[in-house]
Amino acid sequence: MARTPIIAGNWKMFKTVSEAVSFFNEVKGGAEVDGVESVICAPFTNLPALVEAAKGTKIAIGAQNLHFEDNGAYTGEISGVMLADLGVKYVIVGHSERRAYFGETDEIVNKKVVAAFKHGLTPILCVGEKLEEREAGETKNVCKVQTEGGLKGLSAEQAAKTVIAYEPIWAIGTGKSSTAGDAEDVIAYIREVVASLYDQATADAVRIQYGGSVKPANVQEYMGQANIDGALVGGASLEPASYIALVEGAK
Numbered sequence: 050m051a052r053t054p055i056i057a058g059n060w061k062m063f064k065t066v067s068e069a070v071s072f073f074n075e076v077k078g079g080a081e082v083d084g085v086e087s088v089i090c091a092p093f094t095n096l097p098a099l100v101e102a103a104k105g106t107k108i109a110i111g112a113q114n115l116h117f118e119d120n121g122a123y124t125g126e127i128s129g130v131m132l133a134d135l136g137v138k139y140v141i142v143g144h145s146e147r148r149a150y151f152g153e154t155d156e157i158v159n160k161k162v163v164a165a166f167k168h169g170l171t172p173i174l175c176v177g178e179k180l181e182e183r184e185a186g187e188t189k190n191v192c193k194v195q196t197e198g199g200l201k202g203l204s205a206e207q208a209a210k211t212v213i214a215y216e217p218i219w220a221i222g223t224g225k226s227s228t229a230g231d232a233e234d235v236i237a238y239i240r241e242v243v244a245s246l247y248d249q250a251t252a253d254a255v256r257i258q259y260g261g262s263v264k265p266a267n268v269q270e271y272m273g274q275a276n277i278d279g280a281l282v283g284g285a286s287l288e289p290a291s292y293i294a295l296v297e298g299a300k
């Protein structure tokens with residue numbers, strides 16, 4: 050089954066509003082490639098300006114987190130209601146940095162995935178193992194537990210729409226990317242996990258990205274693998290020329 054490739058930039062905690070808008074004006078056109086979905090996941094403060102700038106383009110705007118409640122006494126948090134109201138389309142959920150620094154468990158991640166769907170946002174659910182888990186031969190088991198935990202309670206239709214990002218933690222921001230073959234092996238396994246939770250049609254529909262030191266020079270190698278449908282990119286998504294090259298490389 051043909052799955053539309055999806056490149057998503059995760060800016061993490063980088064760029065002011067003016068920097069975000071000038072980036073957008075530089076990538077507009079270039080990062081709009083037929084047959085490739087292009088998503089920029091920016092800090093909350095940039096979202097209104099980026100959604101406005103993205104009107105009439107093929108580039109979608111995403112957030113990097115959401116709270117699972119719609120509203121309430123949660124100082125400093127942002128909900129799915131608020132993101133949907135802005136016109137945001139995607140939201141990263143369960144990034145390893147949120148799991149590590151902000152205590153997000155599979156249960157919290159699952160609530161956030163459910164909240165995203167409730168408000169018509171597409172979650173990009175991140176899974177991936179730590180270095181010590183890889184060395185202990187636990188990679189697939191960790192990804193299975195996180196995938197099952199993240200998708201819990203979703204309908205097959207919702208699961209099929211979820212974007213899963215396999216990001217081995219040891220490869221994030223380190224320049225040490227997983228080989229395309231190793232990433233393909235784990236991603237094919239994650240697809241099997243989805244098939245066993247739902248059915249083959251759902252597994253065939255779900256898009257699974259690789260993330261971890263992806264750059265223009267290696268993106269095509271990942272995209273050449275049968276089960277890898279795109280990339281979630283940190284550092285290399287911050288420069289306009291590099292972001293355009295990533296989207297072009299996903300053709």
Ligand SMILES: O=C(CO)COP(=O)(O)O
Pocket residue numbers: 059144216220221222223224260261262263281282283284285
């Ligand atoms: O965490 C990542 C994307 O979410 C990957 O980051 P880098 O591309 O900087 O390794």
